[in-house]
Amino acid sequence: MIPDLRVRLGEWELDNPVMTAAGCAGSGRELARFFDISRIGAVVTKSVTVEPRAGMPAPRIAETPSGVLSAVGLQGPGIDVFLQRDLPWLLSRGARAVVSVAGSSVDEYVLLARRLSEAPGVTMIEVNLSSPDLARGGRHFAEDTAAAARVVAAVRETARADIPVFAKLPPDVADLVELAGECVAAGADGLAMINTVRGMAIDVDTRRPAVAGGMGGLSGPAIRPIAVACVYRVHAAFPEVPLIGMGGVRTGADAMEFLMAGASAVAVGSALFHDPSACLRVLRELEQELLDRGVERVDSLIGAAHRTAGAPGTAVG
């Protein structure tokens, strides 16, 4: 028996639940040298901005225990080059393209949503809310629930109706469940979580932060329990809302954790830095885990940890 790996994210069906995480798969080309990118559920692009961005100065990355601390600053070519070069290439390879967008104002998000809606082939828009809001002194949109909801509402209104809009949420906000609820109320078709956890490492020789940006975003297995808890809490509060889970997925068993916490799909992020074919390996391992356990359909695992007798409520811990 070959397990059925198909999952649904709302109206949208995926061949399998494994995706790349935004910012960890380049333009897709880099990874396509190592595996057939049409075989995974979707390729999530790095966040596309209106204008080209040069990003932060180096050093941009520091290795921490089971983690990667990074401050890249959304370096990218901008929406024009993305639409002319990167998106057509992804589609030509048969990949499902989930396009992450980041703006510094609501207007920029609207412009991005409009341009992506005019282009054929965009499978989904993922709204990166961990982008500085210039109107408010560079605070991230996600740090203010109302600002985040305004962005999501504006993107949902602008984007073509058949393109699902997912909001990507960071874990370190005052009330994640409230933020999730407001994003859904603003029209998000689903949520992707978690973005990186804010962190810092200090180089004791230079007495400076290890990344030039000072603060960085922590990813990797070090944050996995935080990510699983976030998915669990949000799924408990909004069981009907499709979730894409991510944060330190490295193996098929890790992917199962997210599914059981309530995610319908799982993204592989910084594990790709270590193993560029990690997505296919995770998929293969997930399939084997299902076989070993006699699980016929992967979607039967979604939220399974909530249904087990004695499952903890979200108030615990």
Next chain:
Amino acid sequence: MRPVQMSSPVLTVRQVDAYHAITVVAPGIAERFRSGQFIAVAVGGEHSSMLTRRMFAIHEVKPDYGGTVEFLFTVRGRGTAWLAERRSRDLLDVIGPLGRPFPLPRDPVNCVLVGGGSGSAPLFPLAHALRRRGCRVDFVLGGATASRVFSAITARRIAETATVTTDDGSLGTKGRVTDVLPRVIDEACSDVVYACGPMPMLREATAVAMRYGIPIQVSVEETMACGTGICMSCVIPVVGEDGITRMARACVDGPVFRGERVRYDDVGTVPFDALGAPGWKARGGGEDRTREAG
């Protein structure tokens, strides 16, 4: 050609001057290799807590056992300490060959190869490739002290001349490689310079080559995390053919660049006029330039 990822058995671990040298059996990498390219090695085993790879220039490729690859390193942290403990028949997760190789001249011209410390490693396969094309090869090798000058004896065997400098004068001329480079260029009538080493050395070598009006290819030693182009951490400001500065990834756009294209003084910063930096549009024609950026 596409890089490959493989589990490669360690063939030998040895000491070369002050460096550790590991040879792995990696036929797919050996057959694709061109000089200047590097490998990305996972450290710490299958469940390692060290998520970034360690990059090493390929120092030697041999046809034994279907193809072997040798790389050199010094112990600088936990990752390289783990590597130094590997023994014959251990397996290493290796990706390669990666990066833009040294371009080779069509004609049999005179080439001077300048290396600082372990930066000399990729120059040895380059020297062999140039010799096969009938080029004259002269080496200039430098290091802090005698034991850090890499394979001076091998260099003498391959090349027409090998000039050595050390900071402390313990071997060869006391001083830096760029102090003796003009004399070598004069004596060898060099047509091309190839250089690999720390950024200040590359800057000086580029200045020398520019004074002589001869082309220079440099291989940068930027810290990298993935080696495959996805993490965006190894960026340096490089001027493109269109005159626009971009934050180029040393791993996929390099590590070999034309020397005069690298903005050495701005390494570690994002220049104000770089593509996508606050001042880049001030150079004019912003919209069109966006399209050229591909």
